[in-house]
Amino acid sequence: MSDSKKMAALAVEALADKKAVDTKVINIQDISVIADYFIIASGNNKNQVQAMADNVSEVLGKAGYTPRQVEGYATANWILMDYTDIIVHVFSEEDRLFYDLERIWRDGKVTELEELA
Template identity: 55%
Template sequence: MDAREMAKIVCKALDDKKAIDIKAIDISNISIMADYFIVASASNQNQLNAMQDEVDRLLYEQGIHAKSIEGNRQSTWVLMDYEDVIVHLFSEEDRLFYDLERIWKDGILIDAKDL
């Protein structure tokens, strides 16, 4: 499965769990670490955990396993590394603080609906 298809699955999982402001950043031309960053916010801890579980479940069903997951059930920022696609899940406050969209502004920002 290519990175764009993986990113689509991630965005669908996040949308299913009502994630806030899902964005995909195509970093394939500016970084060797991955092809896409997916960034989304949750309004509370339970939603953040549900988003993480759904992403992991849908990719696992496709035979794709996380290389690593940083953060735990109480974290306000979870990083899920699927090699070609890296998923960043934030509380709304942490997302504003870290502002990954600004840091990776040289990438191509794609609305999740356009994948």
Template identity: 45%
Template sequence: MTLSPKEIVDIAHQAADDKKAVDIKVLDISSISIICDYFLICTGRSSTQVQSISEYIVEKLKDAGIKPLRVEGFREGSWILLDYGDVVVHIFQEMERGFYNLERLWGDASVVEMSLKG
């Protein structure tokens, strides 16, 4: 089954919220970069929570027939990157998120308003 980038980011967003990620943001970078269409950026309060959020997103997308092309940073759990091609998920601990400040770096991107189920 093939999902659109928007459907992938919707599933990842819901999964991050289900695992209590905080400050979840989706940036549409499709008009300013060829890297991908969307960044999903969120924060976990500990390495354990960051890893848990990552595992749950991977599980939910795998259930939908989508596997990551690459996973980086899982062992350390301070910044995990899940590469789904058109969607890249960044799961940070608070200090790393503030340091790298992707929202500022990609400040020309549109912030996508997301809705959650139940």
């Protein structure tokens, strides 16, 4: 299993532990150099969005991965966590609909969560 695939699997598990809504994994390695995977998930409120981001940070940190950058934590509308090979986007439901990353990155391959295992 590639390192980016392992990271993506850990991040998806961490999001699921905090009851993430509608988690999607998009493989963008053939269409962009910025990362291998985008992971997109929603939370129902600010506290859940922050808890999801905290859990991703904790789980990936224990596995030896540190983020290059984290943006948007204070407002918790859209938290972007850049781990170089994967980028985790944790949205409020409203902001996810507004920014619609799934449409913007539709040329990427949606990866089923089972494929990461």
